[in-house]
Amino acid sequence: MAKTKVIIAGAGIAGPVLAMFLKGTGYDPIIYERTESPTNHGLSLVLQPNGLKVLKLVPGLLDKVVGGRIKELVQMSVLPEDLGELSRSDAPSRGEAAMGVSVTGVRRTVFHRLLLEHAESLGIPIVFGHQLVSLEQASDSVTVTFANGKTDTASFVVGCDGLHSNTRECLFGLQEPTFTGLVQTGGLSETPEVLLGKQIVMNVYGEGAHMIAYPVNDHQTSWGFTTKEPEAKETWRAMDEEAQRKFREGPYSQWPFGAGEIISRGQNIIKYGLYDRPELESWHKGRVVLLGDAAHPTSPHIGQGANQAFEDVYHLVRLLTKYNPDAAEPSTELLSNIFTEFEKMRIARTSEFVKRARKQGEYRVVEGVEECKKRNDHFRGEPMMPPAQLQEMVVHPYI
Template sequence: MIPVAVVGAGIGGLTLTIALREQGIEASVFERANRLRDVGAGVALSANATRLLSRLGLGKALDVVGTEPTELIFRDRAGGRVAAHPIGGSYRDRFGAPYCGVRRADLQRLLSSAVDPRQLHLGREVRSVRELPSSAVLTFDDGEEIQAQLVVGSDGVNSVLRSWVTTEPGPAHSGTSGIRGLVRAEDIPSLPDSGAMQFWMGPGAHVLHYPLDGRKLINFLAVVDEPATWTASGWTEPIDLGQATSPFSDWHPCVREMFAAARPGIRWALLTQPPLRRWFRGRVVLLGDAVHAMLPHHGQGANQTIEDAVVLANCLGAARDDHQARFARYQFLRQARTRAVQRSSWQASAVLHLPDGPEARVRNAELAGLADKIAWIHMHDVGPVESAALLRAAR
């Protein structure tokens, strides 16, 4: 019997497997894809996650593949600088860990290289789960079954295991959609401050981009207000270059250059998960986007998943004879935190999309103090604070 079966070999599942090893717990990871794919192009990692990866022995490797932005800059759609905050060394000094952009494929390779290949099982799609008195049974698409003492659903926003854990509503369309792209910096000749992370703001839309691969590449996400009801059959739909650029026709030339260089073909519905009251049932527990998918406007999706993974590993390592108590402790430690980040990310969408006028001018003035306003997200440390709580609870 497998001690822990992790469903999903994304950032959360791989981080959890590494963190469990530090606790002396063996896990097996089951991923439906036949290979770890470069989905989403880039990931922004903030100090609340990079300090945890460093503690897991991955800090030097992350420094090699990551790119630290020079600044966080907010601009209006014509290109004017509204507010700017230094990142780089000053960010490290303040939060004790770096902020960096990294290609998702590089991050997955970094994480998977720290996992024993014998623990990673690709092309294994989980279709269902059922529980026996002393184990949980996973059934795969080919009919094979495996038993595990515990199962972790790290299978993303469209989680199969979430529907087993709870009947609460699943992800909902946020009323916005996103177009992602990865382009060479040299193909955006009008781009100012190419080493910075930048938000471009306008009525009903915004664009975020940051450098990757030693500033040779630019990863961008363009977000546009959409009808609250998504009409496509799935959560993605084809889009041509003309459709993609039409909301940005009067924006700074570099925004249109990004689209032209990337030639986007897919538009993604941006989803958010209504807060769940239940994160676990029996021997199955949820992690990351499976339980708290959030909008990307604070760049916290991957970071909160990494926090989840480390806290869950700490909980399972603190006492292994009562998994219900450990799961409950994990939910207690993570629920309020992730709800707060979800709520803040949701509020950011509306703020970034304000029409020209008095509200936008107030927002622009307030952006000068943003670094202090969101410091609570970046300074959070699940290590010493939550480990101490666990030790007290285990006594």
């Protein structure tokens, strides 16, 4: 008997992971990606306990991850009127002890290529140069048409095609992303000697600026610098050499605690606006469903974008396994019930993280000495990410 075919739109971070889970539970996934080849877009991300618990279910995957292990969360102020360390938390170490997974900073391009290679090693086809432009649903299938004129048909479709999701647009119409009012400048640097081996996520607060930095391997640090500026579209191309030089040699290069050294060593510096989208009431129509950034894109201030996508993957496939254990061709009614239960479980949680991320970003980048002191006092008493928020994701090895 032929296996139930599933089309996944998007070969970013979520799509290959979903395909691995579907393949492991008896489905026949195929991934279509709009770009012509894997891109170098994006800087880095932190794999947190909730996401790692999901990835751990894919045999052999975590053993291949190359990254920087993180044990502590440190927050510091460079405000001259309030200079010094604000707080220090060993939450990552405690999470590792409790859950057996190490919080890890990874370069996005390196991690992305690992996911693609691992998916292909499992026999999952990944087809580049195919941008989804329309969907036609029948009683027992969905036909996808691509910008190049080609088509394909599957039992159901999952949109994992990110912030600018064509799948979302086909389902719910054009909805422009919402600019948060914040812009991030980021890059990759050789780790300064003062920070080598520290295994920390470092948050540094100035007036009208916030910097986050963390290791992505044993000698490199990824960093992002958030400020309030006019909208900057996320082309993911490096700034021109003169603009990079000015940033490397600018006032931020004088920040203490190793932060300035990181800036002055920055390579391939990029600048991009930060966006999210209004909450959707539903993520599906008929035999098509969204997950990850296609459903709930978020600004990066609590590092949960990819990790929430992994939670989506886990729960969607868990529900498919629960209600369709033999991975047979599901009816539209069955899929609708599964997708509805999936949404009830996920929309409230992901919306909370999106709102929390936006609020965190706005609170970090404040102006005026007194407002900055208030912010600093807040972060003295509050850890960056309470471990309970990351441990509440419970997973079971069902694949």
